[in-house]
Amino acid sequence: MITAIADDLTGAAELAGVGLRFGLDVEFSISVPKHPPYADLLIIATDTRAKSRKEAMTTISEIIQQLEIKNIRKLFKKTDSVLRGHVVAELEAIQAFFPKQKFLLVPCNPSLERIIKDGIYYVKNQPIHETSFVHEYHHEPQSSKVMELLHTDRQDISVLRPDQPFTSRPFVVGEAETTQQIEQWAKDGISEQRVLGGGADFFAAFLEAWGYKPRSQDQNHTYNAQGSRSPKLFVCGSASENSQRQIEQAKSSGQAVCSMPEELLKKSADTKKYIDQWGREVAEAFQQNSSVIAAIDKPLVKDPDVSNNLRRYLAALVKNVLSRVDLKELCIEGGSTAATIIWELKFGGFTPVQELAPGVIRMQVADHPNLHVTLKPGSYDWPENIWNAEKRD
Known part of the structure; x- marks a missing residue:
């Protein structure tokens, strides 16, 4: 092994x-x-x-x-x-x-x-x-x-x-x-x-x-989630140029982007109130869209405490959305963001099932077999075959 x-x-x-x-x-x-x-x-x-x-x-x-x-x-x-x-x-x-x-x-x-x-x-x-x-x-x-x-x-x-x-x-x-x-x-x-x-x-x-040989990648890179219209949440916490560019393109093309409330940047903010507001906005967006993007969508702040808070807000948001929406696909960018969310949700193990693109991996959650989590580094692009979503009927 x-x-x-x-x-x-x-x-x-x-x-x-x-x-x-x-x-x-x-x-x-x-x-x-x-x-x-x-x-x-x-x-x-x-x-x-x-x-x-x-x-x-x-x-x-x-x-x-x-x-x-x-x-x-x-x-x-x-x-x-x-x-x-x-x-x-x-x-x-x-x-x-x-x-x-x-x-x-x-x-x-x-x-x-x-x-x-x-x-x-x-x-x-x-x-x-x-x-x-x-x-x-x-x-x-x-x-x-x-x-x-x-x-x-x-x-x-x-x-x-x-x-x-x-x-x-x-x-x-x-x-x-x-x-x-x-x-x-x-x-x-x-x-x-x-x-x-x-x-x-x-x-x-x-x-x-060590003598292992790669197999054909064609099948591995084909997105075969549980229907393209299954609820799919993208969590974008990266401040990288690639991430910001893709979010702007998503807005321009009419995709549902739910940005973090400005109030959460204030030290005196009622965190629970505004997370709940954000979660409700995401849930409502799913009524019209097969996928929704939740994004920090704010300029880069070089303060470790602020960065930690933002990751915690994203984790709290995901937990809130899961209580409202029967998510099948959770797509997270950025290692630290993903770690915070996974610790918050208490996901311990995964079975990797697909490499959708180099660095973009879809995995089945061990304790929740109907939920798949897809992870990618913040500096990589989301593949077009999962990023572009159809509207619901």
Whole structure:
């Protein structure tokens, strides 16, 4: 069995999609399952990216202890592809249990034009600190150097090209501009018996290096929800440019968009009153629409307390809507938003059923088999085949 630990929920779901692409039985959980794992691939989703460094390390340590991993070579540590969060600290938490292990981190995703070249991280040929991603780091980087993005003072981390020898290096960050280079890193890392970590492209290469083969994606990407007119709620809590653009396009095309009441931004707001108002607005929108978008729809606020409050409001909204509407499909963007909602709803486990697009994964809720949850990272687009909805008759 392969075990993967991801630092946020959408990153974990992205790996689940890769597993489905390779024809694996996938188990997805937000904690270590109490029963013996029966799947080919066990994915554990944490919300450590949104926690403090100390909390993140403690969480990873507890998971490793509970897993009792015997085959460290089949452990994969999913990190953010653009190195947000506590990437090095979480790997160090693993290293505490396996002090002789060396690490290979390949975070870049060439499939999304996210590459590392000459120690610099580029997104679509632009240094990453010159893109909108710069606002999503806890400490805004002043350059696109990988070592600055990692935000660590470790001296034994080597950022290397694929053609550079790395056998003696304890902690290697692999540069890559192509899928072929990603695949070579995976083969080399496994042959060296290193612990591998990184993005979704590297995980796919990791599976291939172990001998798994991807299957045809055509069927996997076909949306087969319980009827296109079944109630479907999109929860959009991301402030990314992609998310804001899609919401504006949805408004322009006449889709139902229910924005958060302005009053909830006020410290003295009656939270329960305005959440209930928002939930009622969403429920009424479902009378005319097969899908409804619930969005923060406000400018980015760089205040952790405000961000936490907004996620809690979205979670409270979803709970309110579920009490009013027989939802079949819940679609959530953003890892921290998804984690807050899933904790609030007390959903513990999921069965991944479809990769609708790379990074966009539809899963059946274990305790609510008639409800499916679809997750995607905030910086990805919603696929057109589920985003565009028909009106009800």
